[in-house]
Each structure stands twice: as C-alpha cells, then as structure tokens.
Amino acid sequence: MWFKNLQIYRLPAPWDMNAEKLEAALTPQTFQPCTSLDMQTQGWISPRENGILVHSVNQQLLIALGTEKKLLPASVINQVSKAKATEIEEQQGFKPGRKQMREIKEQVTDELLPRAFSINRTTWAWIDPVNGWLVIDAGTAAKADEVIKLLIKGIDKLPLEALHVVQSPVSAMTEWLAADTAPKGFTVDQDTELRAQGEGKATVRYVSQTIEPDDVQRHIASGKQCTRLAMTWADRISFVLTESLTIKRVAALDVIKENADTSSRDDDERFDSDLMLMTGELAKLLDDLVFALGGQMQVK
Structure with a gap:
C-alpha cells in the first residue's frame, strides 16, 4: 500500500x-x-x-x-416536505408557518433516513x-x-x-524555479502553478510541460510566486509540493517497485513488506524535504 x-x-x-x-x-x-x-x-x-x-x-x-x-440530499427533503406541507395546508386551512415547516422537515428527515x-x-x-x-x-x-x-x-x-519549516514552501519553490535548480536529492518535474498575491490572484498553470527559464523570470517579475511544484526525490518518489506543505500525488517509481518483495504469496506478509518499504522511504523523503526548506522551525 x-x-x-x-x-x-x-x-x-x-x-x-x-x-x-x-x-x-x-x-x-x-x-x-x-x-x-x-x-x-x-x-x-x-x-x-x-x-x-x-x-x-x-x-x-x-x-x-x-x-x-x-x-440524503437537501433537495429530496425539501421536495417531500413541500408535498407534506401542502397536505397539512388542506387539512388546517392555512399554510404552515416557519416553526411548523421546520418541524415538518425534521419529521421528513427522520422518516427518510432509514431508507437512505x-x-x-x-x-x-x-x-x-x-x-x-x-x-x-x-x-x-x-x-x-x-x-x-x-x-x-x-x-x-x-x-x-x-510542521513548521524555516523557509516557506512558496518562497523556496519560487527560488528553485528562478535559479533553475532543485535542492540536493530532488529534481523539478513538469507540473507547476504560479499565482499572483494581489486581489485578482492571477494564476498560470503548466501541466505536463516544462516551464522555460525566461517564462519563470517574467512571471516572477510580474509578482507571481510558485504555489505548486511537481518534484521527484532521489529518482524514487514523485510528488507535488503545495504552498501549505501538503504533499500530493505521491507515487513510487520503478526503482522502488523493482525492489519490492513480491516473493511471498501470503497477503499479510506482502502487506507488511509494502508498509515497511513505504514508511522507510517516506521517512527519508520527509527528512530531506524539511532540510531543503531550511530545517524545522521551533515554535515556542
């Protein structure tokens, strides 16, 4: 897994x-x-x-x-409640008020829940x-x-x-793109997002496309910063780093898959082997990423 x-x-x-x-x-x-x-x-x-x-x-x-x-969509509750309210109006001779409609909706919800x-x-x-x-x-x-x-x-x-780091992901990713270089142990891949910080927050996205250095410099000069960056760590794991320090689209590359233990036919042994491999690799990735972002910041 x-x-x-x-x-x-x-x-x-x-x-x-x-x-x-x-x-x-x-x-x-x-x-x-x-x-x-x-x-x-x-x-x-x-x-x-x-x-x-x-x-x-x-x-x-x-x-x-x-x-x-x-x-149980609200549209279903509202539809059934409306029909029930119409029945009650015919019986009592006037439309249900707000309080009665709230009670009708609660009753309808209770009736529909067991069938949802x-x-x-x-x-x-x-x-x-x-x-x-x-x-x-x-x-x-x-x-x-x-x-x-x-x-x-x-x-x-x-x-x-x-997790707090010394250098914000936005600042670091922007610097890596501006210098056209990645931190040690990492490479920059093709998916990139640059966003302006003003009210409009104009955004440029590159999907499966290498961003040229001249384009990077132009976007940075116009006030944009990198908010998402696709990267690969040690030729072993690809991922997308976001401005909030969330890592998305994690994928083990072929070098890891080739080293995975596939000899056992037992599901439990295979699961444990995959878990050991994943946790070992991700622990190293996290250590290297924190180091690339200036280390962990101690918050008092």
Missing part, C-alpha cells in the same frame, strides 16, 4: 507510544455503523479487518478512521514514534482534522504539532 496524499505533523522523537498503548487508547472510539437516525458516524476500524485497531510493523503504526455517511443509501470512507494514518511523524493520507486538511480530533479524544495530552 502507498499513501497518495501526505498531511504532515510532528510528534516527539522518540515518542513513548507502542501498538498496545495505542490500541487501548483507540478502543473506546471503535467504529459503529449508522443507526436509522444517524446521518454520519466515525470511529477506528481495523486496518487488516482482523479486529485489531493498530497494525504494527517494525515500530511503525498504521491506523484507519472509518466514516459512514447517509446520502450509505457511503463508506477510510482515512489512513501512519504514526512513526521513532522519528516523530504523524502522516495522514488525506487530500484536504479538513479530512485530516477528523483523524486528529478523534486521536485527541483517545490520547490524553496528545503531543502533536503542525
């Missing part, structure tokens, strides 16, 4: 946490399916569907947040207590916050911090 998006947070290194302690902390928030009256439920699920909430390999911890959400379809989503999180990383595979900060909020419920005084 490989994470596709990295929302990155810091923990103490090393952190006194192991699979047994984390399992005990997460158990009270084990996932429970929606009842007939629930619009959404969230809780921890077993990463390997074996009833164990924390999967541990080589001191690396993998957990998963399960989310079930009922699909559900969608399920899994959000993965990797905890590295040795090197002090919490990495959540989520495309948005909002989805990552769901994981963090539930972790805080289970772990008293969770020592979690946002």
Whole structure:
C-alpha cells in the first residue's frame, strides 16, 4: 500500500507510544455503523479487518478512521416536505408557518433516513514514534482534522504539532524555479502553478510541460510566486509540493517497485513488506524535504 496524499505533523522523537498503548487508547472510539437516525458516524476500524485497531510493523503504526455517511440530499427533503406541507395546508386551512415547516422537515428527515443509501470512507494514518511523524493520507486538511480530533479524544495530552519549516514552501519553490535548480536529492518535474498575491490572484498553470527559464523570470517579475511544484526525490518518489506543505500525488517509481518483495504469496506478509518499504522511504523523503526548506522551525 502507498499513501497518495501526505498531511504532515510532528510528534516527539522518540515518542513513548507502542501498538498496545495505542490500541487501548483507540478502543473506546471503535467504529459503529449508522443507526436509522444517524446521518454520519466515525470511529477506528481495523486496518487488516482482523479486529485489531493498530497494525504494527517494525515500530511503525498504521491506523484507519472509518466514516459512514447517509446520502440524503437537501433537495429530496425539501421536495417531500413541500408535498407534506401542502397536505397539512388542506387539512388546517392555512399554510404552515416557519416553526411548523421546520418541524415538518425534521419529521421528513427522520422518516427518510432509514431508507437512505450509505457511503463508506477510510482515512489512513501512519504514526512513526521513532522519528516523530504523524502522516495522514488525506487530500484536504479538513479530512485530516477528523483523524486528529478523534486521536485527541483517545490520547490524553496528545503531543502533536503542525510542521513548521524555516523557509516557506512558496518562497523556496519560487527560488528553485528562478535559479533553475532543485535542492540536493530532488529534481523539478513538469507540473507547476504560479499565482499572483494581489486581489485578482492571477494564476498560470503548466501541466505536463516544462516551464522555460525566461517564462519563470517574467512571471516572477510580474509578482507571481510558485504555489505548486511537481518534484521527484532521489529518482524514487514523485510528488507535488503545495504552498501549505501538503504533499500530493505521491507515487513510487520503478526503482522502488523493482525492489519490492513480491516473493511471498501470503497477503499479510506482502502487506507488511509494502508498509515497511513505504514508511522507510517516506521517512527519508520527509527528512530531506524539511532540510531543503531550511530545517524545522521551533515554535515556542
């Protein structure tokens, strides 16, 4: 398995946490399916569907947040509520007021919920207590916050911090493009976004196209800065770095795939091997990226 998006947070290194302690902390928030009256439920699920909430390999911890959400569009509620309001108007001789309409909508929602379809989503999180990383595979900060909020419920005084670096990603990416060079161990790929900082926030995107140095200089001179940059680390992992220090579109390249252990036919062994490979490579990538951005900033 490989994470596709990295929302990155810091923990103490090393952190006194192991699979047994984390399992005990997460158990009270084990996932429970929606009842007939629930619009959404969230809780921890077993990463390997074996009833164990924390999967541990080589001191690396993998957990998963399960989310079930009922699909009940507001347009459906409004349509049924309107029809019911018409019936009530005929019975009582006048249109329902605001309070009565609110009660009608609540009643309709309760009636429709048991028949609503559900969608399920899994959000993965990797905890590295040795090197002090919490990495959540989520495309948005909002989805990552769901994981963090539930972790805080289970772990008293969770020592979690946002990752702060000395040089902002926007400043660093703009400098790399302006100098037509990448930091040591990295190469710049073809996808780029440059955005002006003024009210209009004019944006230029290059997709699968190399940006010429003259074009870079012209855009920077006009006030634009780089807000997204496709890069490759050590010829092993490609990704897109964003202005918020989120890493997107993570992909293992052929050199990693060739070294992956495919000899075992056992699913559990293959899963553990992939997890060890992923966490080992991503830990090195994160260290090199933080170094390229001037190191971690200590926030007091």
